[in-house]
Amino acid sequence: MATTFKSLGSSDVTTTRTLLHESIPVTGSIVSGTYGGTGVALGSEPHIKTYSHGMFQSVFDYPHLSSSANHIFDITAGYASTSAMSGASSTQNAKKINIYNQMAQVLMGYDETGSVRLFDADGDTTGGTKIKECYFLNFSRVLTKDEVKKGTFQLELGSVSAFAQGNLFDKRIRVTDTSGSDGYFVNSPAGEYGVLFAETIRDGDATLSTALLQSETITSNASVANTRPACGLIFYQAGVVVLSGSTFNDAALGGILDTSDNDAMEMISAAAATHNGFQIMTGSTIDVMASALRNRIYNVQFNNTTELNSTIYFCRANNTEFNYSANPTYLSTSGGPSEIVVKDATAGNDPISYITSVGLYSPDNELLAVAKVSEPLKKDPSNELTLRVRLDY
Structure with missing residues (x-):
């Protein structure tokens, strides 16, 4: 227990804010349905958890019944009540509207x-x-931490028109928040969000030469030029990606895919009469929609952000302070009055102490925190010390 206290002034305390980032790559084999092999039906993979209510799927990095499995993200789909897809004949119509409304009211809020x-x-x-x-796509807090770092999100989707399980990646488009670092919005009750844009990154050839998206041009050096079409939103603090159904449709169905090279994507069956893209929403359950999206995910990656707030205390020991130990054996009372026990018992020697810890106390002298030094620090009247104590939270 301390017997000597020193008050900290305003100049002895400061605060800092540090942002720590971690790269999060989610390989497509975990998400796309190839984890259990192409012989395993979509939606029946061991790392995919479905629910009796049928409103979303959960993706894990290991079989979800394993104690070592980590939840990665949930997938669901929905539409507004004013959508052309909404109707009494649509499968799970009420649930799809409810999901859209629930996500919209949390992420977009209400108008006047x-x-x-x-x-x-x-x-x-x-x-x-x-x-x-x-x-x-609702990402787990284990991955996003405090938020997704702006400008780092990438989602690669296989855009081969015809359906095939786990083999749709010869042509790919990439969805990114390219303007997220400086072009984000703050008019959401859930925090900051950015617009997602799509671009061609693989056209099936050895070199990138053919645009898969509307109003897109591939330059002579195999890079994308012109306007990248908007295809969704990403909410950074909430860790939610809103991916527009237009990403899977061609221009004839109101989508962003270039009809001259890429029809609307065939989402669920190679036996479908047409490549019907997101239009399968009207006749498919949410589970089927989630499996159809997973089957086309090649890769997901982003950097997360952990906000570390710190209070730093500068504990200063001047030359005349803390030169005596709080250990009662530091003083000897044998044979007379208390005296300092020194190594050679020579009268007049300066006192010496070794600092091993620093205690932070409340105004009522209640111990709140203890900081330990890596090795004892020698303290005597000939030196001064400043110990920097940091509390992170």
Whole structure:
């Protein structure tokens, strides 16, 4: 227990904020359905958990019944009640509308009339194109920590038109938040969010030469030029990706795919009469929709962010302070009055102590925290010490 106290002044305390980032790569084999082999039906893979309510799927990095499995993200899909897909004949119509409304009210909030705002393609909630049909990817807090780092999100999707399980990646598009680092929005009750854009990264040839998206040009040096079409939103603090259904449709169905090279994606069956893209939403369950998206995910990666707040205390020991130990054996009372026990018992020797720990106390002298030094620090009247104590939270 301390017997000597020293008060800390305002100049002895400061605070800092540090952002730590970690790269999170999620390989496509875990997500796309090839984890259990192509002989395992989509939705029946051991690392995919489905629920009796049928409103979303959960993706794990190991079989979900394993004690070592970690939850990666959930996948679901929905549409607005004003969507052309909404109707009494649509499969799970009420559930899909409820999912859309639930996500929209949490992520977009309400307008001045009290109505839930629809997801907006360009982030301008006052007007513009609305995203009425979409997938939702809700990433686990284990991965995103405090938030997804802006400008680092990438989602690669196989864009081969014809259906095949786990073999759709000869052509790929990449969805990124390219403007996220400086072009994000703050008009969401869930925090900051950015617009997702798509670009061609593989066209099936040895060199990138053919655009898979509308209004896209591939330059002579195999890079993408012109406007990248918007295809969704990412909410950084919430860790939620809203992927527009237009990502899977060609222009004839209101999508972003270039019809001249790539029809709407065939999502669930090679026996389908047409490549019907996101239009399968009307006749498919949410579980089927989730499996269809997983089957086309080649890779997901982003950097997460951990916000570390610290209070730093500068504990200063001047030359005349803390030169005596709090250990009662430091003083000897044998044979007379108390005296300092020194090595050679020579009168007049300066006192010496060794600092091993620093205690932080409340104004009522209640011990709140203890900091240990790596090795004892010698303290005597000939030196001064400043110990930097940091509390992280």
